[in-house]
Amino acid sequence: MLRLDAISKTYPTGTQALAHLTLSVGAGEILAVVGGSGCGKSTLLRLIAGLDRPSGGRIEVDGETIAAPHPAVGIVFQEPRLLAWLTVAQNIGFGIAHLPRPEREARIQAALERIGLAGHGNRWPRELSGGQAQRVALARALVARPRVLLLDEPFSALDHFTRADLQQHLIALWEDTRPTLVLVTHDIDEALALADRVVVMQPHPGRIGAILTVNPEYPRAPGSPEIEALKRQILNVLGPARSHAALPAAAE
Amino acid sequence: MSAADGLIETPAPAARRSGAVRRGGGTLQGWQRALLGFALPVGAALAWEVAIRLGIAQGRLLPAPSTIISTLADLARNGDLALHIRATLARVAAGFALGVAAGTLLGALAGASGLTRALLDPTLQGLRAIPSIAWVPLFILWLGIFEASKVTLIAVGVAFPVYLGTLGAILSVDRKIIEVGRSFRLTRLQLSCRILLPAVLPHYIVALRSGLGLGWMFVVAAEFMGASEGLGYLLVDGQQLGKPAQIVAAIVVFAILGKLTDALLVAASAPLLRWEDTAQRAAQAEG
Ligand SMILES: Nc1ncnc2c1ncn2[C@@H]1O[C@H](COP(=O)(O)OP(=O)(O)OP(=O)(O)O)[C@@H](O)[C@H]1O
Numbered sequence: 001m002l003r004l005d006a007i008s009k010t011y012p013t014g015t016q017a018l019a020h021l022t023l024s025v026g027a028g029e030i031l032a033v034v035g036g037s038g039c040g041k042s043t044l045l046r047l048i049a050g051l052d053r054p055s056g057g058r059i060e061v062d063g064e065t066i067a068a069p070h071p072a073v074g075i076v077f078q079e080p081r082l083l084a085w086l087t088v089a090q091n092i093g094f095g096i097a098h099l100p101r102p103e104r105e106a107r108i109q110a111a112l113e114r115i116g117l118a119g120h121g122n123r124w125p126r127e128l129s130g131g132q133a134q135r136v137a138l139a140r141a142l143v144a145r146p147r148v149l150l151l152d153e154p155f156s157a158l159d160h161f162t163r164a165d166l167q168q169h170l171i172a173l174w175e176d177t178r179p180t181l182v183l184v185t186h187d188i189d190e191a192l193a194l195a196d197r198v199v200v201m202q203p204h205p206g207r208i209g210a211i212l213t214v215n216p217e218y219p220r221a222p223g224s225p226e227i228e229a230l231k232r233q234i235l236n237v238l239g240p241a242r243s244h245a246a247l248p249a250a251a252e
Numbered sequence: 253m254s255a256a257d258g259l260i261e262t263p264a265p266a267a268r269r270s271g272a273v274r275r276g277g278g279t280l281q282g283w284q285r286a287l288l289g290f291a292l293p294v295g296a297a298l299a300w301e302v303a304i305r306l307g308i309a310q311g312r313l314l315p316a317p318s319t320i321i322s323t324l325a326d327l328a329r330n331g332d333l334a335l336h337i338r339a340t341l342a343r344v345a346a347g348f349a350l351g352v353a354a355g356t357l358l359g360a361l362a363g364a365s366g367l368t369r370a371l372l373d374p375t376l377q378g379l380r381a382i383p384s385i386a387w388v389p390l391f392i393l394w395l396g397i398f399e400a401s402k403v404t405l406i407a408v409g410v411a412f413p414v415y416l417g418t419l420g421a422i423l424s425v426d427r428k429i430i431e432v433g434r435s436f437r438l439t440r441l442q443l444s445c446r447i448l449l450p451a452v453l454p455h456y457i458v459a460l461r462s463g464l465g466l467g468w469m470f471v472v473a474a475e476f477m478g479a480s481e482g483l484g485y486l487l488v489d490g491q492q493l494g495k496p497a498q499i500v501a502a503i504v505v506f507a508i509l510g511k512l513t514d515a516l517l518v519a520a521s522a523p524l525l526r527w528e529d530t531a532q533r534a535a536q537a538e539g
């Protein structure tokens with residue numbers, strides 16, 4: 001269970017990135033966060049990851065306050081950020097070096113199979129495609145068995161087909177231990193395809209505009225009337241300017 | 253020139269015979285590349301030899317390659333060459349080791365935090381601006397004219413490029429991969445060993461190589477300050493006694509030793525850098 005209690009963040013430059021944001025995310029829930037560029041999505045994840053400290057408010061994971069990176073919280077960045085001098089397998093095992101060797105090997109092997117790279121454990125990161133590298137980054141975060149996994153636009157640099165493929169891999173990996181997922185994305189379709197709830201953020205300062213629940217009964221196919229209705233709602237909250245601009249990555 | 257021509261021509265038919273794939277003649281195999289690298293110096297030497305044999309040139313100021321080789325052979329036979337090489341190598345090795353230790357330590361200290369950098373860097377940059385040879389009189393006063401002052405001079409020459417390279421390498425480490433380490437809660441020490449160290453290694457090796465190059469440069473200066481053995485002594489001796497063949501012979505030995513030690517450094521570091529993603533590696537994989 002992840003609880004954000006009246007979080008705010010003002011950078012030393014004076015930019016108020018987040019104001020008074022309160023939210024709780026249940027265990028095993030998949031929460032998507034959408035919003036225009038600069039509305040504080042990355043800031044939010046960095047605070048939960050303990051990489052930055054909030055200016056005000058509290059963040060709790062299962063009752064423990066987050067003040068620094070916490071073992072129960074993992075993060076996947078927009079870029080794979082693999083360590084070039086480690087092989088694929090070593091990269092996946094990077095965060096679990098403290099585990100006994102057999103346990104570590106077993107987890108790495110299982111993860112490699114899950115992401116479709118079994119037998120590629122000895123390759124160097126430079127030999128991977130963008131999608132493969134991002135899969136390795138996913139596996140690296142997940143083998144540490146975090147209870148909360150944060151994903152900051154992890155698939156935004158990938159083409160449409162690779163992205164769909166990675167969403168599958170993400171769900172497959174998630175199935176193993178069912179951590180809470182907080183997925184920041186520019187892609188409303190992605191949010192609606194994966195999430196239990198969608199948080200729509202608004203800028204200046206960053207805050208929650210709306211929280212929509214995706215009924216688990218809904219068929220998740222894009223184009224189904226229920227999904228289309230949710231999509232319209234999200235676009236409405238994002239504001240008139242956004243609904244023409246079709247949102248997206250154009251903002252990058 | 254005909255012999256030189258033959259040298260350049262050989263690789264092509266050999267490659268065809270061995271069935272190597274040569275796409276458009278653009279890619280060269282390792283040994284072909286090595287042969288090609290020898291073509292220019294060997295060709296020039298042969299041309300000079302021929303010119304002297306034919307009486308076109310005199311070779312009084314620049315002796316024929318055969319004269320130089322026989323000078324080298326003489327030096328080798330009476331054991332002098334080994335003695336001089338050993339003396340010079342020992343100086344370079346000691347100076348290089350000291351210089352690398354100092355440069356690395358200072359670079360690591362300056363790279364450790366903004367505070368230590370603000371403290372150290374201005375002073376070191378100031379010292380670096382002094383031409384190292386300018387220290388020579390002081391070193392001789394302090395340490396005498398024997399080994400200590402020579403090794404110190406070499407160490408000073410080596411330390412600065414190593415310092416700059418180490419500091420630059422540390423400062424250029426990508427903040428993003430450090431964040432990966434932080435997100436897995438690495439301690440400062442773990443962060444240094446598991447992320448910083450491997451990340452700086454490629455730059456560091458380059459710094460070591462330029463340090464080594466300067467080490468060879470400064471050993472000559474050091475041996476000019478008065479030495480009774482060493483390749484630098486052979487140079488001075490050759491000048492004073494008017495033996496150009498001995499001078500050129502010493503220069504050739506310097507070239508060979510410099511190249512060899514550099515190759516040794518590269519070979520020793522290669523296993524540590526197999527992961528590197530460089531254009532050169534891509535070319536190798538292709539060829
Ligand atoms: N390190 C920083 N120092 C100062 N200001 C920052 C810093 N990081 C972010 N900001 C500012 O905080 C605001 C929120 O930034 P943030 O990166 O969280 O946005 P975002 O929603 O992730 O945007 P995007 O969708 O483009 O990734 C922006 O106005 C940004 O300029």
Ligand SMILES: [Mg+2]
Nearest residue numbers: 041042043152
């Ligand atoms: Mg962002």
